[in-house]
Amino acid sequence: MxxxxxxxxxxxxxxxxxxxxxxxxxxxxxxxxxxxxxxxxxxxxxxxxxxxxxxxxxxxxxxFWEHGSPQYGAASMWIGDGEGSRMLRWEGAMDVPGQSIDxxxxxxxxxxxxxxxxxxxxxxxxxxxxxxxxxxxxxxxxxxxxxxxxxxxxxxxxxxxxxTRPMRVLALTYVKPMLPREGGPAISININPGIGEFVTFPGLTLCGACDIFTIECVPGGPMDCWEDVRTPADHLAVSERLLRTYFPEEAKRIDGKLELTDEGGVLRGRVTxxxxxxxxxxxxxxxxxxxxxxxxxxxxxxxxxxxxxxxxxxxxxxxxxxxxxxxxxxxxxxxxxxxxxxxxxxxxxxxxxxGPPPEHMLRILKTAESDADLAHKMANSFNDPKSISPWYFDAAAANDFLAARACAAA
Ligand SMILES: Cc1cc2nc3c(=O)[nH]c(=O)nc-3n(C[C@H](O)[C@H](O)[C@H](O)COP(=O)(O)OP(=O)(O)OC[C@H]3O[C@@H](n4cnc5c(N)ncnc54)[C@H](O)[C@@H]3O)c2cc1C
The missing domain is CATH 3.50.50.60 (FAD/NAD(P)-binding domain)
Incomplete structure (x- = not known):
């Protein structure tokens, strides 16, 4: 030993x-x-x-938290078209629910x-x-x-x-439970190309169940506005403004106003x-x-x-x-x-x-919108990204993969 x-x-x-x-x-x-x-x-x-x-x-x-903590059995992705409307949206079931313990x-x-x-x-x-x-x-x-x-x-x-540099400015927030998500709890990823992302799911924190979200802001873009934020209250106010402005569908889950779980429920930073x-x-x-x-x-x-x-x-x-x-x-x-x-x-x-989404990646995600089996594969890729290789990562493999699916469906 x-x-x-x-x-x-x-x-x-x-x-x-x-x-x-x-x-x-x-x-x-x-x-x-x-x-x-x-x-x-x-x-x-x-x-x-x-x-x-x-x-x-x-x-x-x-x-220790398998029982009694919030679980989410699905993943969804919404990508905007840059003008406030939807380019695509898919949702799929995860074989095993995800969980987030503070x-x-x-x-x-x-x-x-x-x-x-x-x-x-x-x-x-x-x-x-x-x-x-x-x-x-x-x-x-x-x-x-x-x-x-x-x-x-x-x-x-x-x-x-x-x-060689951070690709996003990050703002993490823990809030008291928002209104339940339509379709049930999920990891929900919302992408506004060139602006940033809003990623959310339920979790368990010091005081019990909560909702957790990370706002990912493209440096220099309109959501990169955290310089003057000093207090948890400032952080919450900026988060709510960005959520309402850039992710209005997700903002519908705000019940009156957002409330932090506790004063320690915020974090800002960036990673390379x-x-x-x-x-x-x-x-x-x-x-x-x-x-x-x-x-x-x-x-x-x-x-x-x-x-x-x-x-x-x-x-x-x-x-x-x-x-x-x-x-x-x-x-x-x-x-x-x-x-x-x-x-x-x-x-x-x-x-x-x-990075800027490769064309083949967008085609796969667009197909997942109407192909439930592909949406299921994508939902489970959070668990195991290797499971969607090589076709998600390589344009030629993606062409073959999508062509074979189209053939099978015809
Ligand atoms: C905003 C944000 C959101 C994230 N969301 C997710 C997510 O949804 N899913 C996911 O899988 N990952 C997520 N991550 C990443 C995840 O948190 C980390 O990858 C993970 O915690 C890394 O674990 P680790 O053990 O390597 O290091 P850490 O969790 O950083 O642990 C290191 C520990 O070492 C201690 N330490 C530091 N220096 C010393 C020292 N000199 N001597 C002794 N002890 C020291 C620290 O206090 C800390 O406790 C997120 C990260 C961020 C910043």
Whole structure:
């Protein structure tokens, strides 16, 4: 059994840590915040998660919210024509409902569970010196946190990172439940080309059920208007104005006025989608392995990051359990490639949604409007973007795919 240290008590770090305890390893997790500090802080994500990732949590006995939390069994997409009308709209059933548990609820619960299972939790803001010490005392050190100097240990991989700047300005908001959605709860994605997106679904937060939405604003566009926003009340007012102006269909769900779940229910920011090399080399020459956002950072537009962190944790877990030798740089690179074989689809899926939509992608989405089976496939692609390869990602494959469907339907 191995001695393993993990820096970062988030989706990826804690998932891996708990899995390793089940495998009999000795595990230490470093967190720069206590569970109480996380619960008392602001929201960090909209964390919509889907069947495959939720099944991995269930496998470890940590999907504590399967019963009693809002679930959504469908996905829908509306794309505007740039003049306020609809270009297309599809809706499809997801085979397994999605769910979103506020990380302020989830991580403190997982931290407590990790300790109950015998893991060691250390509250420390890890730096390079900390990593040096950890590598001396452990067989493997995993960095599951991308912020600050420890994130800089991992070099950007330009061959896998097409963007060099943020593609959206993000505004995340947790509100008290809005009017029920016609057709039932869903992850609903609304796209106004050149302006931005409104992505929403129900979730569970500190005070119970809520609705969560992320407004994704194209930098320099009319929704990029957050510079002067300072308070949660300002944030809510701007969100409501943008929602009513650019997404009037969704705004019909506002019952009187929007109300925040709590003062911590807002977040603004921007991310540069980035993929990094998996091995971080310390000044001593010793190595650490990255996991989750630190290596594969996506814009949240397609809701993939938490799911990826979980799937990555599972791949690392299986690789660690199956390994008998040293956890050296070569082993680390091999394990990451195993993960990348899946994650590259989530990255391509997300990056395609951020850029100008390729013609073949619009044709597929337009077909899904009247083709229920295709809408079903698209709805389940949030769970597994690889399931719509190659035809969603490649114009020639899309032509063949659509032609075969048209033939079958004739
Ligand atoms: C607005 C927004 C909406 C999103 N919506 C979705 C969605 O709908 N679906 C989805 O799948 N993903 C979504 N994501 C992405 C998702 O939240 C992340 O991909 C996921 O949380 C990454 O998990 P992680 O374990 O890699 O890192 P994190 O969740 O960032 O966890 C890292 C942890 O490490 C701690 N830490 C940081 N530095 C240190 C240090 N030096 N020492 C010790 N501890 C440290 C942090 O406090 C944190 O607890 C969204 C993100 C954003 C910003």
């Amino acid at each position: 191995a001695r393993i240290a993990i820096v970062g008590a988030g989706q990826g770090g804690l998932h891996l840590a708990i899995g390793l305890l089940h495998g009999g390893h000795e595990v230490t997790v470093l967190s720069n915040r206590t569970g109480q500090q996380i619960a008392d802080g602001t929201v960090t994500s909209s964390q919509s998660m889907y069947g495959m990732a939720l099944a991995l949590e269930r496998e470890l006995g940590i999907d 990380q302020r609820v989830k991580m403190p619960r997982w931290m407590a569970h990790f300790e109950v299972l015998g893991g060691t939790l250390r509250y420390e803001d890890a730096d390079i010196e900390t990593l040096e010490a950890l590598t001396l005392a452990h067989d493997l050190v995993v960095v599951a946190s991308g912020k600050g100097a420890i994130g800089q240990l991992f070099a950007r991989d330009p061959s896998r990172s097409p963007y 989608p980035t993929v990094k090399h998996p091995v971080g080399r310390l000044p001593s020459g010793r190595v650490v392995l990255g996991l989750g956002d630190v290596l594969v950072l996506n814009d949240p537009i397609t809701g993939q990051g938490s799911n990826n962190a979980s799937k990555g944790a599972k791949i690392y877990l299986d690789a660690i359990n199956a390994h008998a030798g040293a956890f050296d740089a070569e082993w680390m690179a091999t394990v990451f490639e195993r993960y990348w074989d899946y994650a590259r689809w989530a990255v391509a899926y997300t990056n395609m949604t951020l």
